[in-house]
Amino acid sequence: MKKLLPTSTAGSLPKPSWLAEPETLWSPWKLQEPALTEGKQDALRVSLQDQLHTGIDIVSDGEQTRQHFVTTFIEHLNGVDFEQRKTVKIRDRYDASVPTVVGAVSRQKPVFVEDAKFLRxxxxxxxKWALPGPMTMIDTLYDDHYQSREQLAWEFAKILNQEAKDLEAAGVDIIQFDEPSFNVFFDEVNDWGIACLERAIEGLTCQTVVHICYGYGIKANTDWKKTLGTEWRQYEEVFPKLQQSNIDIISLECHNSHVPLExxxxxxxxxxxxxAIDVASNTIETPEEVADTLRKALHFVDAENLYPCTNCGMGPLPREIATAKLHALTAGAAIVRKELSA
Structure with missing residues (x-):
């Protein structure tokens, strides 16, 4: 981890077309057990190979073994009924048919640990391994049991803490919690959202990340971004409290966004x-564009604390575009690394 400006991805990478429908969120699997388990492991190997080949320093599973960054984790928990679905507004933006919380939520056994051991x-x-954050989990469900967003979030925080400790024991170096909800529900974030996140990381010795983005490049998100004006200042609402938190790393969307870097x-x-990579566009950044984003960030982030990354997951992108974007990320980081060492 001693390398200056170590590169990583924010989350998902495209799945091979033999495993799932390309460029699709929630894409159904094309294989069935036991071929599915083998197929997922093969996809994980391919995704890892792509990351190593493009020079990514902190690698991940590319979320190859899961259909969705939130619901795949929830599927393995007790107390949630996937047959009983309700339509809710996710992130205050778009309607989605979601499962219902029908009883006390709990985790019977580890969810991602075998996959993490395989990657290790x-x-x-x-x-680095990504988990959904408590607030984003509650925002992707209909709660018919607790009838309190906060109480359900605390229950999920406890479950996430169990999973995170098992992942750490399996050899994961960095655990990331995905919290796009932090850019939407500011009062809740400050009242209890960050506290819930701290409950989820309790007792961990590995590095921890909170990833806060403006979402995948799907239409509902890009339409929402158009309503945000010329300056996206959502981060301003949650940064002061996050700065005081025990979370080690904060993962943000900077390139092609209207986030004022100050x-x-x-x-x-x-x-x-x-x-430093836009995931909502098929345009491949040049290494110089990546370097430019990183240089601007260096005015406000000390070099030893800067980790070049993608804005969000790249699961919905065509594979060759995602790979080209990873090449651009590592090439851009190399330019700035050279400037810094000079």
Whole structure:
């Protein structure tokens, strides 16, 4: 981890077309057990190979073994009925048919640990594993049991903490919690959202990340972004409290977004995964564009705390575009690394 400006991805990477429908969220699997387990492991190997080949320093599973960054985790918990579905507004933006919380939520056994062990066996690189954050989990469900967003979030925080400890024991170096909800429900974030996140990381010795983005490049998100005006200042609402939190790294969307980078001053001292790759566009960044985003961020983030990254997951992108974007990320980071060492 000693390398300056270590690169990583924010989350999902495209799945091979033999495993799931390309460029689709919630894409159904094309294989059935036991071929599915083998297929997922093969996809994980391919995704890892792509990351290593493009020079990514902190690698991940590319979320190859899960259909969705939130619901795949929830599927393995007690107390949630996937047959009983309700339509809710997700992130205050778009309607989605979601499962219902019908009883006390709990985790019978680890969800991702076997996958994490498998990834650990394949590489000596530092590995990062993403989990959904408590607030984003409650925002992707209809709660017919607790009838309190906060109470359900605390229950999920406890479950996430169990999972995170098992992942750490399996050899994961960095555990990331995905919280796009942090850019939407500011009062709740400050009242109890960050506290819930701290409950989820309790007792961990590995590095922890909160990933806060403006979402995948799906239409509902890109339409929402058009309503945000010329400056996206959502981060301003949650940064002061995050700066005081025990979370080690904050992962953000910076490239091609209207986020004023001076907001990063509010989290000075924290490590920052700076999103220098736009995941909502098929245009491939040049290494120089990536370098430019990183240089601007360096005004507000100390070099040893800056981790070049993608804005969000790249699951919905065509594979060759995602790979080309990873090449651009590592090439851009190399330019700035050279400038810094000079």
């Amino acid at each position: 066996q394949q590489t000596k690189q530092p590995i 907001l990063l001053e509010l989290i000075r001292g924290k490590k920052v995964m700076v999103g």
